Amino acid sequence: MATSLIQLLLGAVAFGTVIMFGCIGEIITEKAGNLNLGVPGIMYLGGIASLASVFIYEGSTDAPNKILCVIIALLSAFIASALGGLVYAFLTITLKANQNVTGLTLTIFGSGVANFFGGSLNTLAGRFEQIAVPVTSSAFKAVTPLSKAGTVGKVLFSYGFMVYLAVITAVITHYFLNHTRRGLNLRTIGENPAAADAAGINVTKNKYLAICIGAGISGFGGVYYVMDYIKGTWANDGSIETLGWLAVALVIFTTWKSINAIWGAYLFGILYWMYLYIPGLTRSSQEIFKMLPYVVTIIVLIVTSLRNSKDKQPPAALGLPYFREER
Amino acid sequence: MSDNSAVKDPFIRVVKRGDMKSGPKICIRIGSVVVSLIVCGILINVITGLNPVAVYVTMFKGAFGSTRRSFATIREMMMLACVAIGLAPAFKMKFWNIGAEGQILIGGIVSAGCMINLNMLPTFPLLIIMFATSAAAGALWALLPAVFKAKWNTNETLFTLMMNYVAIQLTSFFVSKWENPKGSNTVGIINSNTQAGWFPEIFGQKYTLNIILVVTLAILMWVYLKYTKHGYEIAVVGDSENTARYAGISVSKVIIRTMLLSGAVCGIAGFLAVSGASHTISTSTAGGRGFTAIIVAWLAKFNSFYMLLIALLLAFLGSGATEIASKCKLNDYASDMIIGIILFFILASEFFINYRLVFRKHAKEEA
Numbered sequence: 001m002a003t004s005l006i007q008l009l010l011g012a013v014a015f016g017t018v019i020m021f022g023c024i025g026e027i028i029t030e031k032a033g034n035l036n037l038g039v040p041g042i043m044y045l046g047g048i049a050s051l052a053s054v055f056i057y058e059g060s061t062d063a064p065n066k067i068l069c070v071i072i073a074l075l076s077a078f079i080a081s082a083l084g085g086l087v088y089a090f091l092t093i094t095l096k097a098n099q100n101v102t103g104l105t106l107t108i109f110g111s112g113v114a115n116f117f118g119g120s121l122n123t124l125a126g127r128f129e130q131i132a133v134p135v136t137s138s139a140f141k142a143v144t145p146l147s148k149a150g151t152v153g154k155v156l157f158s159y160g161f162m163v164y165l166a167v168i169t170a171v172i173t174h175y176f177l178n179h180t181r182r183g184l185n186l187r188t189i190g191e192n193p194a195a196a197d198a199a200g201i202n203v204t205k206n207k208y209l210a211i212c213i214g215a216g217i218s219g220f221g222g223v224y225y226v227m228d229y230i231k232g233t234w235a236n237d238g239s240i241e242t243l244g245w246l247a248v249a250l251v252i253f254t255t256w257k258s259i260n261a262i263w264g265a266y267l268f269g270i271l272y273w274m275y276l277y278i279p280g281l282t283r284s285s286q287e288i289f290k291m292l293p294y295v296v297t298i299i300v301l302i303v304t305s306l307r308n309s310k311d312k313q314p315p316a317a318l319g320l321p322y323f324r325e326e327r
Numbered sequence: 328m329s330d331n332s333a334v335k336d337p338f339i340r341v342v343k344r345g346d347m348k349s350g351p352k353i354c355i356r357i358g359s360v361v362v363s364l365i366v367c368g369i370l371i372n373v374i375t376g377l378n379p380v381a382v383y384v385t386m387f388k389g390a391f392g393s394t395r396r397s398f399a400t401i402r403e404m405m406m407l408a409c410v411a412i413g414l415a416p417a418f419k420m421k422f423w424n425i426g427a428e429g430q431i432l433i434g435g436i437v438s439a440g441c442m443i444n445l446n447m448l449p450t451f452p453l454l455i456i457m458f459a460t461s462a463a464a465g466a467l468w469a470l471l472p473a474v475f476k477a478k479w480n481t482n483e484t485l486f487t488l489m490m491n492y493v494a495i496q497l498t499s500f501f502v503s504k505w506e507n508p509k510g511s512n513t514v515g516i517i518n519s520n521t522q523a524g525w526f527p528e529i530f531g532q533k534y535t536l537n538i539i540l541v542v543t544l545a546i547l548m549w550v551y552l553k554y555t556k557h558g559y560e561i562a563v564v565g566d567s568e569n570t571a572r573y574a575g576i577s578v579s580k581v582i583i584r585t586m587l588l589s590g591a592v593c594g595i596a597g598f599l600a601v602s603g604a605s606h607t608i609s610t611s612t613a614g615g616r617g618f619t620a621i622i623v624a625w626l627a628k629f630n631s632f633y634m635l636l637i638a639l640l641l642a643f644l645g646s647g648a649t650e651i652a653s654k655c656k657l658n659d660y661a662s663d664m665i666i667g668i669i670l671f672f673i674l675a676s677e678f679f680i681n682y683r684l685v686f687r688k689h690a691k692e693e694a
Contacts, residue, residue: 035484037425087671095678100423100484101625102674104618109667112660119658236658245488252485287499294492297485305481314482325343 002151004277009155011276012269013163018043018225020166020265022247024173025218027258029085030251031177032210033190033317034092037103039218040244041110042084046219047226047240048114049080054136054232055121069136073223081219082212084110089211093204096321111241114222118234137232140224162224166265169217173258186210190315193322203322221247249297255304255312268293340685347680359676360640363669370668375655382651389650390643402534402604404642405541408635409599410620412541412548413465413592415629416585418621419552420565424586426472426487427593428617429494432610433468434461434597436501439608442517442524442601443505453524457598465594466587468494473586477579491617498610505608514607526603537603544592545631552629561585593617615663622670641666 022039029036036042050073057072058064088106091097121131140160147158177183186206188196193203225240226232246268253268254260275281275289304312368379377385390400410427417424441457448456472490475481507515518524529535552558560581564571571578600612619641627633648662 037484091671091674095675096682097674097677098625100425101622104425104621105667105670105674108615108619108622108663109671112663112665112667115660116658116664119660236660242492245492249485249489252482284500284503287496287503290499291493291496294489294496298489298493301486301489302475302479302481305475305479308479323341323343325341 006151006155008270008273008277010158011273012266013159014229015269015272016265016267017159017163017166018221018229018243019247019250019268020170020261021162021221021224022218022244023250023254023261023265024166024169024258025214025216025221026248026251027254027256027261028173028177028186028214028217029211030256030318031190031315032186032207032214033193033315033320033322034089034207034211035099035103035319036085036088036106036211036215037100037248038084038088038106038110038215039103039248040241041107042081042215042218043222043225043244043247044110044114044240045084045222046077046081046216047222048117048234049219050074050077050223051131051133051226051232051234052076052117052121054133055131058133058135064135066135066139066142069133070139073136073140073227074220077219077223078216081222082216084219085212085215086208088215089208092321093207093211096323099319099321107241107244111238114240115236119236121234131234133227133232137227140227141231160224160228162220162228165220166224167262169220170258170262173217177258182206187315190317193317197322197324207322218244218247246293246297249294252304252314253297253300256314268296271296338687340687341682342685344681344683352680355676355679356673359672360669363672366672367665367668371651371661371665375651377651377655383647385651385654386643386647389648390646396646398532398534400642400646402537403645404635404638405534405537406596406599406604407616407620407623407641408638409541409544409596410593410616411623411627411634411638412544412631413589413596414620414624415548415589415627415631415634416552416558416561417469417589418624419629420561420582420585422473422476422582422586422589423484424469424472424487424589425484425618425621426469426490427596427620428613428615429487429491430465430468430590430593431597431600431613431617432491432494432498434465434594435601435608435612436498436597437461437464437594438524438598438601439505439514439517440501442606446518446521446523448523450523450525450527454526454602457524457602458595461594461598462591463594465597466591469586469590469593470583473583476586477582495610498608498612502609513609516606517601517608518606524602525606534603537599540595540599540603542635544595545635548592549631557581557584619666626670626673640669644669 022043026036026039053076054069054073057069084106088102091102092099140162142160143158146153177187185196185201188199188201189203189206197203221243222240225243226234250261250264250268253264271293274292275286278289281289368382371377371382372379389396391397410431414424414427438457438461441453441460445453445456468490472483472486475486476483502514503512505514506512526533526536552561560576563574563576564578564581568578597612601608605612623634623637623641627637644665645662648665649659652659652661
């Protein structure tokens with residue numbers, strides 16, 4: 001019983017880290033008043049960019065440097081995801097296209113790009129075995145000796161560095177949004193862009209920055225999934241898309257507070273893996289159990305809308321375009 | 328913050344246009360599609376080394392090279408158009424129903440269930456029962472988020488999105504219940520001997536009934552949105568809920584009614600997918616069409632006939648990209664990439680229809 005509980009926790013943390021990154025990025029974006037439904041696509045872009053760049057690097061030298069591998073993976077993922085965010089920002093802010101439709105298009109585009117290259121990288125490179133980046137993946141999965149220090153050590157320290165990076169990002173984001181001038185400016189834009197504009201805040205610039213940086217952070221979820229979760233390979237099974245949508249759902253669950261994303265993400269992980277640890281389930285009743293995270297999100301949605309309390313609401317101008325001349 | 332003190336004209340200013348004539352509108356839209364096709368051609372050339380013109384010839388052959396292929400493309404177009412037709416009233420009302428994927432699956436599950444359990448019935452009554460039950464199932468699936476939106480303003484975007492995943496798990500559940508042969512974890516082709524519940528061949532073609540059904544739905548939806556009181560109420564609620572309330576329209580009633588309709592048509596799309604195309608059910612029965620169709624409906628400005636045209640374009644790109652992928656031994660996700668790029672361009676082109684740019688010099692001349 002105790003071992004299976006530990007297994008469940010380990011699985012939940014790994015799962016939660018993927019969606020935590022996606023969720024934090026989306027919180028920053030939504031605080032600036034843009035609902036980006038392109039999170040799954042952005043996570044796809046981040047995942048494939050890191051995989052492709054490291055694949056090329058590992059193929060080009062005999063002794064790949066682990067630290068360089070990690071830097072290349074993170075940097076390329078951040079750039080690719082931020083570029084995805086930039087396309088979304090350009091279309092929705094400058095060209096005033098509808099945010100939901102643009103976001104969905106970004107998801108289609110991102111999953112197309114990622115699955116296309118993920119599935120044919122080997123053919124393009126003239127090799128035929130399954131794509132793999134063992135060196136980088138081992139660097140991402142490396143753990144400190146603390147992980148061997150009994151049960152506590154195992155539960156707390158047996159993860160790759162990105163698990164801790166996610167938690168740190170959540171804390172920094174919380175501090176940035178609530179305790180800095182720039183964070184305040186950003187929240188003002190999300191609540192009332194016209195007032196922010198009148199106060200001399202550059203709405204366009206801040207929105208662009210928030211969306212691109214938010215997208216970059218979301219993209220790290222893809223990196224963690226590819227490098228750590230599935231150990232540096234690629235699977236065309238649409239999992240990143242599912243995880244991306246759960247990340248969007250988690251934003252609601254956290255009521256737009258990144259600090260809540262830490263426990264919220266792990267809770268989603270527990271709900272997701274729970275079916276493996278409930279005895280006596282047949283294969284078909286397992287499928288019913290896998291509904292849990294989605295059903296819980298629906299319940300949270302309903303409860304927050306019923307309670308209608310002021311500090312648990314989305315940014316007031318979320319999803320609305322801002323055009324100075326139209327007031 | 329620094330340069331706000333001095334008042335100066337910006338170099339470029341964006342000005343909202345009045346209504347544009349339909350001539351230039353169509354030119355801009357066609358232009359954006361052409362430009363995006365050129366960009367995609369260059370991209371494919373860079374990746375595969377194929378000559379861009381040859382790429383489109385290959386794509387055309389893949390989509391319309393033989394009667395069988397043409398009908399496969401048309402079947403895909405009808406499927407996509409059917410979902411878009413279902414989504415149109417919801418989106419016109421600004422109800423963000425991104426749960427079409429789930430509504431299709433629920434319709435599909437019910438259709439497959441009828442095919443498996445009622446296969447003793449003759450074709451015609453069976454088809455009618457399947458049509459009615461799948462529409463009802465889709466409508467019920469859409470009703471839940473609609474009621475919460477109408478009564479408590481629960482966010483419908485995420486509600487409908489989550490309903491997709493509940494529907495996917497429900498599909499997995501039924502797939503493992505109905506699996507055939509045992510242990511395969513697929514349902515297999517249902518009634519492959521008797522063909523009970525399959526769309527019959529009409530005029531020697533398997534997909535004639537798909538075309539008839541979807542074109543009928545398209546015309547009905549066009550009339551419904553354009554010429555009925557319900558359609559007018561949907562337009563008013565979509566433009567401004569406050570105006571609707573002021574005019575005495577019951578907003579929650581309109582939301583619930585419209586979502587029932589929207590879900591029903593998406594459920595029918597599931598019936599089309601199971602009974603009129605694949606004759607099986609799996610979690611990929613909806614295959615992302617629920618999302619793509621949103622963009623189809625939005626870009627067509629909810630006009631049924633434009634929806635058919637855009638669906639044709641996307642179906643062509645889909646089967647064309649599959650052809651290129653199989654020729655170059657690449658995988659067929661290339662079609663999603665190309666569709667994404669084209670949609671980006673069409674979305675961007677809308678800007679030039681709604682707004683115009685004013686440069687500084689012009690502004691001075693005007694003044």
